[in-house]
Amino acid sequence: MSRIDESLYSKNGLAARYISRELIDIEAGQRIPRVSDFTEKLSLGRGTVQGALKLLEEMRAIRLEPRGHLGTFLLRRDLNLLYEIAGIGPTIGVMPLPYSRKYEGLATGIIEVFEKIHKRAGLAYMRGAIPRVEALKSRRYDFAIMSLLAAEEAVTKFEGLEINKTFGPESYVTSHKIFFSKTECSKIEDGMRIGIDYSSVDQAELTLLECDGKKVELVEAGYMQLFSMLTQGVIDAAVWNADEEKTLHTFKSSDFHSSKAKELAAKATTAALVVETARERVIEQLEMLDTNEVRLVQQQVIEGEKYPHY
Template sequence: MEQMLLTKYGFAAQKIARKMLTIEVNQRIPRISDFASELSLGRGTIQGALRFLEENQAIRVESRGHLGTFLLAKDNHKLLQFSGIGQLIGAMPLPYSKKYEGLATGLTKAFKKKDLPFHLAYMRGSLPRVKAMLDGRYDFAIVSRLAAELICKQDPAVQIGLTFGPFSYVSGHSIFLSHPEYTRIESGMKIGIDHTSDDQRELTLAECEGLDVTFIELSYMNLLDMLEIGQIDAAIWNKDEVGRNAPLMKQIPLSRSHAKKIEQKITEACLLIKAEQTELQTILSMLSVEEILETQKKVETKQILPHY
């Protein structure tokens, strides 16, 4: 009997903690009867769970008579602990560009502002990032809108949690050529491709459609090095890195209409989560996308230093 009560109290405390994460200080909280009805638990169990959260200094509430009960203070770190979520960990691309550094800084600042424990990890390739998320290593993954739509279509267990608008992920892409006399991608050329990157793979296939080329499988980060030593003739790469890694290499814009259409989706950053994580979706709704993008722009324009 005692074990059953502990389990019921624990379940109630977990659900109420998750709800408190979404309620701002000085807002009214649901009535005990509302919690009891929603969770199919007795009023005494709900009262015990609320008392547990208060005694552990996760929340502080005040009854104001007929006006209801209001949240006076909360500790998001403790609420996350009692909710069973713990520290939130996200995976995003390696921060090799100012745009990625800006996005990482914006996310870090946004979570810190809400007093939510947060950490970023960095992985190359949208598919490995999402696989690691589904395996439970990360809570969310940052990818382009193109990759997000492809992945969500293939796997209903994944859904988009946040979108950040055009040019939040990359500024665009160019075709990089190994020799200055080249003017376009032609049949007979060796083309670098990274199949772990939905973006680079789809752009490359679209730009080479109808041509008799040889695709050379390479890591995205090695494409320019292979161009420089002549192992491949052309590759599509992120324009945000042009100045730093390819100042002397010939580049031309994308030429195929299908590739240009695909590129529009690649410029936007999306945050993917597991569809079952409804509580994480609620937490994400607390973040200000506008403030994240403002911070990103300040990092890109060197108004502030990146911090992530």
């Protein structure tokens, strides 16, 4: 057991856990709530509050300065230590593998904006919206990033999920296109072998809509395998993210011909953040995530003005 754990098992230590949560959002140089404010809000005695504040100073989580009738001011705080004392772990999200500059920018934007508001956060990466939803439901992660198209399907299919934020058109991908293994092809036709990844809601739904009414063979494959399968001629065509420069420059491509596919493709360009409705503390953290600032950082990464870091 660490020294910190031992200190927090006392009555004052338990109070310090609650008070540290209140102090996380107070900037250095600002006045902290009065002792009476803490006693009223947290239902603690004055002596307990005073003992908890003293304990936090002894642990070097904070440094306070009384200024008479002006109140007590926070001179310094150790945010990581305050989070540890409060028992608040980092908020962890899951998003697609960052194989495109757009995904790198989105990941960088989320991490930077969380850092700016002094919230600990991290990202994990997983291919396929369906596996990401399953990981969210099992609470391996606190939130999941996917397209608005996939997010709407997820909240319809799984009870207890909600779309917390959307990041605007072309925040997820610029577009999807149909890529062909042969240069003479310009649309999906009867007899073709078409790659499909059922774990990716966007890719699968767009593929099925574009192939509707055509006599084609659907070849199931992982999204990241489609490139090599097109190269080797194992499949004749596949729907792919047009932000992947290697694919865009290697294969001939075309826009969708199906009107329904075109409609859904537009919705698939928007990034959405999905969370469990019951996760009130997570939702509280996410409310402070400014989507406009995330998009600004994303654009800086796309344009090469900022190095991606995630």
